[in-house]
Amino acid sequence: MKKIFIVIIFAAIASCSKSNNKTGNVELSGNVEGLKKGKLYIQQLKDTALVTLDSISISGESSFETKFQIDEPQMLYLFLDRGTTESIDNSIHFFAEPGKMKIETTLQGFYSNAKITGSENHKIYEKFLKIKSKLNDEKLDLIEKELKNETLKNKAVTDEINTKKEKLTVRKYLYTAQFALVNPKYEVAPYIALTEIADANLKILDTINKTLSPKAAKSRYGKELSKWIKERKANEEN
Known part of the structure; x- marks a missing residue:
């Protein structure tokens, strides 16, 4: 009986140590x-x-x-x-x-x-990462073409690559903004805006900020987004 009691105690200690x-x-x-x-x-x-x-x-x-x-x-x-x-x-x-x-x-x-x-927020974030990954693949393709053209120095190819890069940048900003706008109730929405398109047009950031749900707006990233917009507005006015 004493041995059984000791075993039970050790089992309890082991169980506690797993979760500490x-x-x-x-x-x-x-x-x-x-x-x-x-x-x-x-x-x-x-x-x-x-x-x-x-x-x-x-x-x-x-x-x-x-x-x-x-x-x-x-x-x-x-x-x-x-x-x-x-x-x-x-x-x-x-x-x-x-x-x-x-x-x-x-x-x-x-x-x-x-x-x-x-995590619902992480599930939404993974959807965004899939879009981002596709855009990154396109960017890598353009970089590869750019490197191949360095020796040839074909101006027409250079112009074409630069045009595609500019369009890709615009698409990235629009896709990211749209993604944040369609997920306004999640805290990940202002996080994406801050980490991906912080230098976007102020109207875009302002629209995202105003679309956020009260819960997302009061979150850490919602407050940081609001603060960032105010700082940029103040700097651009000076």
Whole structure:
């Protein structure tokens, strides 16, 4: 009987150590396939520096679960410290929301293979990234043609490439603005406007700002967008 009691105590301790008694309004679980040992850091951008909200040690099992607190939906970063292994593929950015979220990925393709669920804002953000990816592919094609033309110096080709680049830039701004305008109730809308088209025509930014739902307008990124528009208006008037 004494042995059974001891086993129960150890099982309870092991269960507690898995979650480390962490509390918070975000319950994050996931798996990094292939990772046997390392450390995961959940980071938040404050001003220009990344601040660690939580850390998770991986030893043996590649799955993890944790809890942490956020004031509102926002972009966070899951950083992998691989130890001695060097890689540029060490960070996943995800739009966190209070509730249950899951991040599943692999050690070899930490960012590229990441699948993130449980956040409506992130689901919307992924739709935007698909549009952005197509535009980036077009831009890369033009850069490749530009490089090939450097030796030939064909003026007609140069003019054609420059025209296409200008049109592509206009399309990028219009697509991004339109995307923010059709998703005004999400906090990701002002985030996209700030990070992708901050230098756009003030009328476009103002329209996005005025279209935001009260919840999105009062969010961190909604306030930052409003502040940015005021600053640009003041600078352009002087």
